[in-house]
Amino acid sequence: MLDVADLPLPGSGRTRERFDRLAAIARRDPVRARLAEGHADAVAIREELGDPGPERPDQVWGVWAAKPASLTARSDGGTWTLTGDRPWCSGAGSCTHALVTAAAPDGVRLFAVENSTAWATPLDGTWPAVGMAGSDSRTIRFTDAPARPVGGPGAYVNRPGFWHGGVGVAACWYGGAAGVADTLLAHARGPHALAHLGAVDVALGSARAVLHAAAARIDAEPQADAQQLAVRVRCTVEAAAAQVIDRVGRALGAGPLGHDGAHARRVSDLTVYLRQSHAEADLAHLGELLKEDPPAW
Structure with a gap:
């Protein structure tokens, strides 16, 4: 299973615990965290949007919302039913169900669908990745897939929880970076490596602080617009994680990447995972939000 049973919902008063648990999974295995975060996000979305559909303990959910217009929804x-090709379906071969976005006549909607090969076919060769290979994020071809609407048009993105989920992803990035840093902590010797270790501690401490502050803010104002908060947190954690990857490599050289399989996989997995960020585009978006609503500083 994915280690997310009884995970607190965002805004429940225990959001920090939610983020800490996701980070702990990612520290051990970023791929597992990617799948666990998707399932946990699906549970939160269904709760927020009042989806009454059945749920069993053996179900594993994904959230496959990249490129909404790549699927067409039709009502008869x-x-x-849903038809079309959806890329970036993490857990393509292991998720039993998924929440997917699709273009309907009245706008983009969210749907719950069973991941059955009778109407949902993962396409071989569409995930030749090295990093995050285990996430199995193949393209899935939907052909008249029976679907249940979850919320109305636009409901998926027009809710505070959309941004709470984005912070949950950042918690996984932080955990993955901490796992990379563990190798430096174990092997740092001499002033050069120790200086990098100190810098890594500062970067991770900053990331952890903004995640915990975000959790407190979400719990205090669960219905508030969390867009600016989420984008700031994601940019902060991404920068910290990138610094960790760089400094650990500079401190230890090629040795761990060439001879420690677990470390090499973790670095490769995290490098791909971080690209869920939109880099400078996210920073520019944050700047736009700050012009509209100036920061406290």
């Missing part, structure tokens, strides 16, 4: 007498 109140019965919805």
Whole structure:
């Protein structure tokens, strides 16, 4: 299983525990965290949008929302079906169910769908990745897949929880970076490596602080617009994680990357995972938000 049973929901008063648990999974295995975060996000989304559909303990959910217009939703007498190719479906071969976005006649909607090969086919060769290879993020071809609407048009993105989920991803980035840093902590010798270790501690401490502050803010104002908060946290954690990868490599050289398989996989997995960020585009978006609502500083 994915180690997220009884994970507190965002805004429940225990959001810090939620982020800390996701980070702990990522520290051990970023791939597992990617799948666990997707399942946990799906549970939170369904709760927020009042999805009454059945759920069993053996179900594993994904959230496959990249490129919403790549799927078309059609209603016939109140019965919805989805057709099209959806890329970036993490857990393509292991998720039993998923929340997917699709273009419907009245706008982009979110749907719950069973991941059955009768109508959902993972396409071989669409995930030749090295980093995050284990996430199995293949493209899935949906062909008249029976679907259940979850919320109305635009409901998926037009809710505070959309941004709470984005902070949850950042918690996984932080945990993955801490796992990379563990190798430096174990092997740092001499002033050069120790200086890098000190810098890594500062970077991770900053990332942890903004995650915990965000958790407190989300719990205090669960219905507030969290967009600026989430983008700031994600940019902060991404920068910290990138610094950790760089400094650990500079401190220890090629040895761990060439001879420690677990470390090499963790670095490769985290490098791909971080690219869920939009880099400078996110920074520019944050700047736009700050012009509209100046920061406290």
